[in-house]
Amino acid sequence: MAYTLNVCHLYGDLMNTYGDLGNILVLNYLAEKMGVELTSEVISLDQAFDPDKYDIIVFGGGQDFEQSIVSKDIQTKKAGLTDFIEDNGSVVAICGGYQLLGHYYIGANGEKLLGIGALDHYTDKQKDHRFIGNVVIENEETGEQYHGFENHQGITFLGKGERPLGKVLEGHGNNGQDKTEGAIYKNVYCTYFHGPILARNNQIAKHVLINALKRKYPDADISKQEQLKVTETF
Numbered sequence: 001m002a003y004t005l006n007v008c009h010l011y012g013d014l015m016n017t018y019g020d021l022g023n024i025l026v027l028n029y030l031a032e033k034m035g036v037e038l039t040s041e042v043i044s045l046d047q048a049f050d051p052d053k054y055d056i057i058v059f060g061g062g063q064d065f066e067q068s069i070v071s072k073d074i075q076t077k078k079a080g081l082t083d084f085i086e087d088n089g090s091v092v093a094i095c096g097g098y099q100l101l102g103h104y105y106i107g108a109n110g111e112k113l114l115g116i117g118a119l120d121h122y123t124d125k126q127k128d129h130r131f132i133g134n135v136v137i138e139n140e141e142t143g144e145q146y147h148g149f150e151n152h153q154g155i156t157f158l159g160k161g162e163r164p165l166g167k168v169l170e171g172h173g174n175n176g177q178d179k180t181e182g183a184i185y186k187n188v189y190c191t192y193f194h195g196p197i198l199a200r201n202n203q204i205a206k207h208v209l210i211n212a213l214k215r216k217y218p219d220a221d222i223s224k225q226e227q228l229k230v231t232e233t234f
């Protein structure tokens with residue numbers, strides 16, 4: 001069977017700090033190894049998001065200025081994005097993108113930027129401080145450890161239905177207080193990890209691809225498909 005997956009690179013022209021685009025390159029690399037054809041396109045300002053057209057969304061990080069522009073435009077995509085997420089669509093959201101999937105982000109200058117509230121977290125500001133550096137976390141469900149690099153002033157607090165991507169072993173994570181990093185909600189993976197995260201942690205990329213394939217091909221018993229098992233890391 002020929003499997004295909006379509007990726008929406010949400011605001012890929014504006015929200016792409018630290019080469020977060022690399023996450024799409026990794027998804028494509030692993031999809032090819034699985035014999036899955038992956039396509040991607042940028043959906044940005046003044047462009048409609050059609051939840052029926054895509055299987056995965058990648059939403060990268062950004063500086064406060066870009067986020068202030070995206071915060072306004074993303075409100076026009078709120079219903080489609082929320083429907084996609086509630087229908088178990090796969091999402092990888094990094095830093096600034098992560099923040100804007102929640103209720104709001106308070107920028108370094110105190111400006112409150114509205115998110116879409118598709119996830120129940122919120123992000124406050126730090127006083128003249130940023131979390132910058134390497135981070136190591138451990139996912140408590142799988143025991144997998146993930147490595148990345150963080151650079152954010154926002155401090156995020158998780159809400160209803162959200163569980164952390166991992167427990168912080170080294171670094172700061174969501175807020176430097178509760179030892180959580182990132183968030184998982186349905187098939188949404190959120191993180192502060194740049195890196196890009198999927199290049200350094202391709203277990204997560206495989207989870208994203210398999211989740212998307214299971215949702216798109218419900219009758220194909222995806223977990224048993226030998227061809228889809230990508231064992232080696234890179």
Ligand SMILES: NC(=O)CC[C@H](N)C(=O)O
Pocket residue numbers: 017060061062063064067094095096097151152153154155
């Ligand atoms: N790297 C990022 O995406 C930064 C997000 C946001 N501008 C912050 O400083 O918290």
